[in-house]
Structures are given as C-alpha cells and as structure tokens.
Amino acid sequence: GQQVMQIPQYQHVQEGEDFTTYCNSSTTLSNIQWYKQRPGGHPVFLIQLVKSGEVKKQKRLTFQFGEAKKNSSLHITATQTTDVGTYFCAGDNAGNMLTFGGGTRLMVKP
C-alpha cells in the first residue's frame, strides 16, 4: 500500500531560524496536502498542491511539490513561537483516503 514518510520527526529551532520538513511518497500522488496541529489541538488544513513542480507561498511558509509528484517540502522562514506544532503532509491518490506522514514536531525557543 501507499506509504508517506516525513522527516525529520522532531526539530528544535531558535526563534528567527528557518525550518524545513520533507515528505516522500512511495507512489505518485494526485495531490499533496499539508496540515498543522497545534499542541492539544486538531489538524488544520494549510494548503494543497496539485501540479508537478508547483510552489505556493503563505506569508513565511513555502510549499513545494516535486516534479515526479512523489515528494514535497514545507519551508518556514524566520520561525516564530506561533509556528510551534506538528506539521503533517498527506498524500492523496484520488482514492477515498489520505495517507498521512508521521509528522514533524517543531519546537521554537524564544
């Protein structure tokens, strides 16, 4: 079955440093979605990437979808304490279910 791997599992950064999490799928995806889960909260949708090589930005967040549509990354520039949480990628192969990566837990030291 489809597997989605995400690295790193944890990342500690000093406030102001950049952060990147990487996502790799064992199969080609129709699209990839990114979610953020704050501590004690529930996953909240951030963005969806559909096209090969697509890059999207949301303020300090930059999302990329690989040319082969099997990998993706999320980059945060100049992290802030409000960025704390677990970031999940989720692969969609047009079936009924998303396959979530293991998540990257981001901790930001003020």
Add this chain to the structure above:
Amino acid sequence: DTAVSQTPKYLVTQMGNDKSIKCEQNLGHDTMYWYKQDSKKFLKIMFSYNNKELIINETVPNRFSPKSPDKAHLNLHINSLELGDSAVYFCASRPGRLYEQFFGPGTRLTVL
C-alpha cells in the same frame, strides 16, 4: 457554528467496557473518517464512509465498528476496550476526493 463536532471530549473507562464516540458534521460533506492518533502523534486512518460505502483499514480490530445513521453522522463504537486503545480519536469529513479534510476537536480516550 462548529463544522465537525465530537462527543465526548474526554472519555476515561475501564478495560473490558464498551464505549461510543459520536461525530457530527454540518458541512454537507459526503465523506467522513475516523482517525486514531497515538502518543507519538501518528495519525492512523481507521475508517472511511462515503455515501453508505464503508472502507475499513484492515489493521483495525473488529472490536471497532463505525455506524452512520445518516450522511451527517459517523459514530464509533468500541467493544471490550483494551489498554492499547488509549489515544486521541479524530473524526474528519471532506466534500469528496481531492479536497481538504476538516477535523473535529478530538476525543481523548483513556483506558485504565
């Protein structure tokens, strides 16, 4: 208005008991899901329910049974609870394939 709601928010129970978690979405979505999130934050899909079609993750024990009385509700019933069932359970919904998912606030289940 809450888009996806779950009750209860917390559930503490003894091993061997049977319990249910309720989920309702007022978004008019066709597809609903149950996820289990363990202490390491892994989000594991348990069930998908789309227009009366139930898709089960094969690794889910048959002590877990989803019940959907209508398109807006997907409840989760768990028989003979075990210690390993302790986790946060999330309900989610989406309009259809290739759309974002909306998650409920979660139910933290603790089995003693």
